[in-house]
Amino acid sequence: MKIVMIAGSNRQGATSTLLLRYIGRLLQGHQISATCIELNELELPLYSPDNEELSPNVQYVLDIVKGADGLIFATPEYHGSISGVLKNALDYMNVSHISGKPVLSVSSAGGPVGVSSLTHLQSIMRNLHGVNSPEWISIGAGSQGFDAEGVPLDAGLRERVDAAVEKFLVLTRSLSVGVMSLR
Numbered sequence: 304m305k306i307v308m309i310a311g312s313n314r315q316g317a318t319s320t321l322l323l324r325y326i327g328r329l330l331q332g333h334q335i336s337a338t339c340i341e342l343n344e345l346e347l348p349l350y351s352p353d354n355e356e357l358s359p360n361v362q363y364v365l366d367i368v369k370g371a372d373g374l375i376f377a378t379p380e381y382h383g384s385i386s387g388v389l390k391n392a393l394d395y396m397n398v399s400h401i402s403g404k405p406v407l408s409v410s411s412a413g414g415p416v417g418v419s420s421l422t423h424l425q426s427i428m429r430n431l432h433g434v435n436s437p438e439w440i441s442i443g444a445g446s447q448g449f450d451a452e453g454v455p456l457d458a459g460l461r462e463r464v465d466a467a468v469e470k471f472l473v474l475t476r477s478l479s480v481g482v483m484s485l486r
């Protein structure tokens with residue numbers, strides 16, 4: 304099972320990226336290969352429908368997303384929505400990259416929860432024919448601390464992340480076997 308994760312913050316030390324890295328380690332614990340693309344490091348040019356030639360970084364992202372069995376996207380909550388860099392990356396994608404794939408959405412907000420960005424992300428995934436995982440993960444004020452090993456300090460958050468990842472994996476396994484024809 305191949306999982307691809309995209310960290311949608313353009314900020315060093317972003318809490319959404321730290322959470323995604325932690326999820327990556329949980330997946331490793333399940334012996335699942337997970338690739339994490341951090342958009343802060345892998346710069347993508349601004350999407351334009353006029354550009355027919357894709358940059359090598361864009362092609363890399365599209366190829367790796369296309370080959371994934373499941374996808375996890377993380378975003379900071381910006382003005383009640385997802386970040387510009389994540390939206391830019393998603394604008395390059397179409398149903399051929401996402402259709403039939405389970406998607407787990409993760410956000411970090413300045414307020415207690417970041418439901419708007421999660422709702423927007425799920426809506427984009429629905430438009431690309433992705434299959435939204437039943438749970439999503441939101442961190443916000445009071446749950447954004449990580450220890451030196453990158454483990455969330457909030458025990459309740461760790462439990463919620465475990466449960467959300469577990470459901471995402473059940474969905475990913477089911478879809479890998481059952482509904483390949485959706486892709």
Ligand SMILES: Cc1cc2nc3c(=O)[nH]c(=O)nc-3n(C[C@H](O)[C@H](O)[C@H](O)COP(=O)(O)O)c2cc1C
Nearest residue numbers: 312314317318319379380381382383411412413414
């Ligand atoms: C441009 C901008 C817009 C933001 N808009 C919101 C918002 O609408 N709601 C909110 O709760 N926090 C908002 N914040 C705060 C961020 O969501 C918060 O700092 C979050 O932890 C950023 O995630 P990161 O640590 O992954 O970068 C905003 C921050 C910035 C820079």
